[in-house]
Every structure is written in C-alpha cells, then in structure tokens.
Amino acid sequence: MDSTETRCSSMSVLQISLLARKPQTLTKEEKRLRTNAYMKLFYVKNRETIKARVRLYRSTHLEADKEYYQRDKDKKNAQRKTRRNRPREKLTDEQRAIRIKESEGRFRENHPDYGRIKYLKHRNAALASAKKYRTEHPEQTKRARAKYYKNNRDKSSQNGKAWRAKNTIRVLYHIAKRRALKRGAPIGDLEALAAWEHSVRSKKYVICYWCMTRISGVSCNLDHIVPLSKGGAHAVENLCVSCQPCNSRKYNSLPQDWNKRLPQPRLFF
Ligand SMILES: [Zn+2]
Numbered sequence: 001m002d003s004t005e006t007r008c009s010s011m012s013v014l015q016i017s018l019l020a021r022k023p024q025t026l027t028k029e030e031k032r033l034r035t036n037a038y039m040k041l042f043y044v045k046n047r048e049t050i051k052a053r054v055r056l057y058r059s060t061h062l063e064a065d066k067e068y069y070q071r072d073k074d075k076k077n078a079q080r081k082t083r084r085n086r087p088r089e090k091l092t093d094e095q096r097a098i099r100i101k102e103s104e105g106r107f108r109e110n111h112p113d114y115g116r117i118k119y120l121k122h123r124n125a126a127l128a129s130a131k132k133y134r135t136e137h138p139e140q141t142k143r144a145r146a147k148y149y150k151n152n153r154d155k156s157s158q159n160g161k162a163w164r165a166k167n168t169i170r171v172l173y174h175i176a177k178r179r180a181l182k183r184g185a186p187i188g189d190l191e192a193l194a195a196w197e198h199s200v201r202s203k204k205y206v207i208c209y210w211c212m213t214r215i216s217g218v219s220c221n222l223d224h225i226v227p228l229s230k231g232g233a234h235a236v237e238n239l240c241v242s243c244q245p246c247n248s249r250k251y252n253s254l255p256q257d258w259n260k261r262l263p264q265p266r267l268f269f
Contacts (some may be wrong), residue, residue, distance in 0.1 A: 004058075008044040008104065027182050044110070051087035062179055168218070169201040176222060180234030188235020196236045197222065210250065221247040225255050227268075 013039040018030055029140060058065050069076075091099065108114070119126065134141045149156050164171050173194060180187055190251060200206055203217035210223075223242035226232030229252045242250070250258045259267045 008040055008110075011040055015040075031052070035232070057084045096190045155253055159176040169198060172201075172222070173197055174235065185231070186233040186235070187235055188237065192236050193239075196239070200241055206241045208243040210242055210245055210246040212264060213243050215241075223247050223250065227252040230254055 015033055018026065018034040019037055023031055024035065100235060132231070177187070200217050200220065205214050206217045206220055207213070208215055221242045223240050224232045224234070225238050225240055228234060232238050255267050259265045
C-alpha cells in the first residue's frame with residue numbers, strides 16, 4: 001500500500017493511531033484530531049487538484065481575494081504577530097540538527113522526484129562544471145576518487161564490473177593501450193586505433209592474418225606484427241587480427257623469424 005494512503009509526514013504519532021480507532025470510542029478532542037488527520041490525508045492525495053482550484057479561483061476572483069485580506073486586517077496581523085513572537089523552546093545544536101534532518105526527510109517524502117527533476121533540469125550545466133573542476137583540480141579529484149572508492153568499495157567494484165561487462169571492446173582497447181604504455185612503446189593515432197578495433201570487434205567473423213582461419217571478431221587476438229617488446233608501435237599500421245594458436249606460437253618473435261615458421265609466408269620484405 002502506498003504510504004500516502006494511510007498517513008502523511010505532517011501527522012503526529014497520536015493522529016496516526018487515532019485513524020485506526022472507531023470514532024465512538026474517542027473523546028471530543030481526539031475526534032477533532034482524527035478529523036484533522038483525515039483532512040491532511042485528503043490534502044496530500046489531492047494536492048495538485050486543490051492547488052489548481054485555488055489558483056483558478058484567485059485568478060477569477062481578484063476582488064474577493066483582496067477583500068479577504070482586507071477583512072479583519074488588524075486582527076489577522078495581530079494574530080500573526082503573536083504567533084511569530086510566541087515563546088519558543090530553546091534547542092541545543094544537536095536538537096536543531098535533528099529537526100532540520102526530519103524536516104528534510106518530510107520534504108523528500110512529499111516530493112520524491114524533487115532531486116531528480118532538479119538534476120535533469122540542470123544536468124548539462126552540472127556535468128560541464130564538474131568536468132571543469134576536475135580538469136582544474138587534478139589532485140583534489142584524485143584524492144576524492146580514492147576516498148570514494150575506499151568508502152564505497154563494494155559499490156565501486158560492482159559498478160566497474162557492470163561497466164566492463166557492457167563495454168568489452170573498450171576494456172580490451174584499454175588493456176592494449178596500458179600494455180603499450182608500460183613497455184614504453186610508441187603509440188599511434190589513438191582514434192584510428194579505436195575505430196579499427198571497433199570495426200574488427202563488430203564483425204561476426206574475421207580471418208587470422210597468419211593462418212587464414214575464420215575466427216570470431218569479438219574474441220580474436222589483436223596481434224602486434226613487430227612485438228611491443230622489440231620496439232614495435234601500438235598503432236594500426238603494426239596491428240593485425242590473429243587466432244589464439246598463432247598468437248601463442250608467434251609470442252614475441254620478430255616478423256622475419258615468424259614469417260619463416262609459417263607454412264605460407266605472409267610478409268614480403
Ligand atoms: Zn592463425
């Protein structure tokens with residue numbers, strides 16, 4: 001059952017309990033509170049309709065509206081003043097913090113989509129300014145990320161896993177790039193690399209460059225013709241598609257040595 005059907009956040013505990021009791025068993029004051037609770041419920045359920053009706057009434061009864069505020073003006077002002085100046089209980093900082101938190105909780109309960117709507121409205125601006133901050137403050141960003149990771153280890157690793165499962169191609173691309181960087185190998189045009197790899201991965205079948213076997217595009221090896229360890233570049237010009245057996249056999253041999261071991265040489269110098 002929806003929580004707004006049986007209670008709303010501005011109700012007291014007493015009111016909530018009164019709603020469950022039969023009116024015959026209640027005192028006059030309890031009945032009044034019970035009715036009041038029902039009115040609150042009605043208001044919460046029909047908030048938008050009521051607000052729209054009030055707006056409509058006001059826009060068509062401008063004079064009446066004015067008259068309402070003029071009527072007993074002094075009396076109303078005096079009441080307002082007394083209300084404002086009523087003695088208040090002194091709160092400790094802690095109590096005040098609790099009250100604020102409770103009131104924020106009530107607000108969130110009554111406006112479940114508030115944060116989301118606000119975010120969507122300013123999404124692009126927020127993303128842009130966050131990005132700007134990250135570029136201008138690399139050290140703080142690094143620290144904040146490390147802190148977030150430390151405090152949300154499970155969530156972070158789950159998110160990472162989900163992302164990697166969804167973006168297998170990019171994962172392979174990053175692994176290759178990292179490996180090249182680690183070896184200090186020259187790196188070619190990264191955009192061209194990404195495009196080439198994407199085209200390979202999106203094909204159902206590709207042909208192994210060395211043995212001409214048909215293999216799956218998603219799971220094939222991307223082989224450096226001149227191995228990174230022998231000074232080859234991580235670049236489209238130095239890459240080919242390879243099956244697992246060829247990739248393992250070739251390992252880090254130089255192309256001229258590997259060429260000789262192929263039944264049909266594939267490179268011509
Ligand atoms: Zn092969």
